[in-house]
Amino acid sequence: MDNLQMLKNANLKATPQRLAILKVLKKHIHPNIDELYEEIKKENPSISLATVYKNLDTLVESKIAIEINTPNLKTKYDIYEHPHAHVVCQKCGFTQDLMDDVSNIVNHQSQLEQKIGKNIDNFSVVATIDGCQNCS
Amino acid sequence: MDNLQMLKNANLKATPQRLAILKVLKKHIHPNIDELYEEIKKENPSISLATVYKNLDTLVESKIAIEINTPNLKTKYDIYEHPHAHVVCQKCGFTQDLMDDVSNIVNHQSQLEQKIGKNIDNFSVVATIDGCQNCS
DNA sequence: CTATTTGCAAACCCTTTGCAAAAAT
């Protein structure tokens, strides 16, 4: 969906700052606040970090974005398009998408389902990834 | 295993502070630093928070304890006895153990295994838990 | 005796907050 429309649907004012955040969220994979901020400043040098913080909170509240909490690292963000799960390396924070079919495998196990429910929004697996491509 | 022995095996000096931390880790489920600190102070009023921080790092490095990273909340700790996984509520941080057989279900899926490896130490699933007993 | 650990206080992040000015509708 169009960024401007996403904001309108959520009753949020379409400020240049918000549009810039959405643009970067869609172009970069799982950025954290610093990566977002640096990227946005290229086109919008006067944006303040506090504004980025505030807007990320707002976007998450409105379910336009989601947070991916990572161990010891800054929270990462993703656009909430169709819900999908993430696998996060415990050591280095490297984050990968879990395809829908894979998360369904996890999700359809009855015992697991009891614990985590059927809701895979924001679902993330933090694990020691043998041979993580990023840290080993 | 005996707390004193665990420390000796890791070449760590058996200070009263460390023994106190281990004692509390074994008695309380998934405490965060504050819960640990408050509990330890009951018997060891002069311990400093910095010491608790330092020792938790040390214990995790020595694989005597593990960290459970939780969204928006303080890191929780657990004794590393036999490895097991955790399910953490995304909303409230409520943390449950995942029994070995359940984590094996997750673990033995070949696609998932490719991503997360066979190592279930420290494995945690952060998810929105429908009807979480703690937050709903 | 030597190396490690402790406790304190200060430093150091990162994130949030208050508020007046600016901008969106």
Add this chain to the structure above:
DNA sequence: ATTTTTGCAAAGGGTTTGCAAATAG
């Protein structure tokens, strides 16, 4: 015109660090 949002600077909170004194082995 009204309400929301921005940007700044300050405050806040959690964690880490440096160092001298204390302690474990």
